[in-house]
Amino acid sequence: MSAVIEIEGLRKTFHSVRNGRRVAVDGFDLLVEAGQIHGFLGPNGSGKTTTLRALLGLVRADGGRMSVLGEPSPELLPRVAGQVGAIVESPQFFGNFTGHRTLRLLARAGGVPIARVDEALELVGLRDRGDERVKGYSLGMKQRLAVASALLKDPRLLILDEPANGLDPAGIREMRDLMRSLAATGVTVLVSSHILGEIQLICDHVTIISRGRRVAAGRVDEVLAGYDRHEFLVRVAEPGRAVELLQAAELTAVVDGEALMVSGVSDPTVVSRVLGEQGLWVGELTPLRPDLESVFLELTGAYEHSSVPRQVDGSGLPHADQGEAVINLDRGVDA
Numbered sequence: 001m002s003a004v005i006e007i008e009g010l011r012k013t014f015h016s017v018r019n020g021r022r023v024a025v026d027g028f029d030l031l032v033e034a035g036q037i038h039g040f041l042g043p044n045g046s047g048k049t050t051t052l053r054a055l056l057g058l059v060r061a062d063g064g065r066m067s068v069l070g071e072p073s074p075e076l077l078p079r080v081a082g083q084v085g086a087i088v089e090s091p092q093f094f095g096n097f098t099g100h101r102t103l104r105l106l107a108r109a110g111g112v113p114i115a116r117v118d119e120a121l122e123l124v125g126l127r128d129r130g131d132e133r134v135k136g137y138s139l140g141m142k143q144r145l146a147v148a149s150a151l152l153k154d155p156r157l158l159i160l161d162e163p164a165n166g167l168d169p170a171g172i173r174e175m176r177d178l179m180r181s182l183a184a185t186g187v188t189v190l191v192s193s194h195i196l197g198e199i200q201l202i203c204d205h206v207t208i209i210s211r212g213r214r215v216a217a218g219r220v221d222e223v224l225a226g227y228d229r230h231e232f233l234v235r236v237a238e239p240g241r242a243v244e245l246l247q248a249a250e251l252t253a254v255v256d257g258e259a260l261m262v263s264g265v266s267d268p269t270v271v272s273r274v275l276g277e278q279g280l281w282v283g284e285l286t287p288l289r290p291d292l293e294s295v296f297l298e299l300t301g302a303y304e305h306s307s308v309p310r311q312v313d314g315s316g317l318p319h320a321d322q323g324e325a326v327i328n329l330d331r332g333v334d335a
């Protein structure tokens with residue numbers, strides 16, 4: 001797989017008279033490969049937006065190397081900007097313009113064929129509503145119009161910062177379906193979010209950031225597997241006696257309410273055999289798999305209170321000595 005985004009050792013500190021010195025990104029690494037739907041997860045203020053803005057040349061990084069589609073970013077980002085769609089700040093649209101007119105203007109400004117407007121509206125499911133004024137759109141429709149604007153260029157890479165923000169469950173579902181259908185067409189998607197369930201449903205890969213540092217990265221199932229304690233919830237008639245029997249069989253078991261928890265179990269049939277042999281019949285034996293939320297809380301919650309978050313091993317991250325892509329968001333570069 002080829003790298004679509006590579007970030008290595010990104011650093012950014014903001015200085016202001018009021019807040020003093022604030023380290024937003026502290027040696028952060030990110031690798032997004034072609035075809036991935038990559039979730040970029042982190043608590044509020046952990047550095048997600050700053051990372052994306054630095055990647056796109058909207059804020060000047062203090063250190064580190066970045067590339068987009070093989071071009072060093074932000075220096076050579078313009079070379080690939082036409083292949084990158086990004087929504088890093090919620091775009092503002094004129095309420096009195098229709099969705100179609102909005103995209104026509106953007107297409108003209110960006111040198112994109114007007115025929116692409118209908119295609120983009122189709123892709124985000126707004127083809128039938130394109131002639132309505134934007135002020136009548138729901139928030140979810142406005143978000144989809146924003147995605148359509150990023151799709152005008154027919155990008156190979158789509159970067160979305162918190163696209164589900166402010167959406168109701170139906171809007172979130174629409175956004176999820178949209179990302180899936182885009183990925184099915186071969187677009188690589190990097191999506192930042194703090195809505196963990198969504199990331200778990202949509203993304204195949206994830207990078208978790210805490211206090212400006214990467215604390216986990218990889219395939220979602222592999223990241224989760226790393227936190228699997230092989231725990232099972234067991235229901236039997238006599239939990240106290242069951243715990244004694246399991247402990248005697250050298251298993252780790254504790255009473256948990258009316259059930260018991262057994263951990264470190266590689267083969268759950270051992271649990272039912274040990275108990276069954278003593279006449280205790282197992283009524284339920286449920287594996288307790290970690291979800292992204294528990295992993296996220298463990299990684300970010302715990303480290304929020306430690307002095308320095310652990311930086312995960314950056315192995316597998318090639319040095320970013322190639323190029324990048326830039327997005328025209330009509331913004332200046334923050335110092």
Ligand SMILES: Nc1ncnc2c1ncn2[C@@H]1O[C@H](COP(=O)(O)OP(=O)(O)OP(=O)(O)O)[C@@H](O)[C@H]1O
Pocket residue numbers: 014015016022023024042043044045046047048049050051194334
């Ligand atoms: N322009 C700025 N000036 C000063 N500090 C900033 C600026 N932009 C971001 N920060 C600070 O940098 C840190 C990281 O912010 P950032 O917006 O990148 O986080 P985030 O993960 O995107 O958060 P959220 O999910 O709340 O958007 C925060 O402490 C924030 O206050």
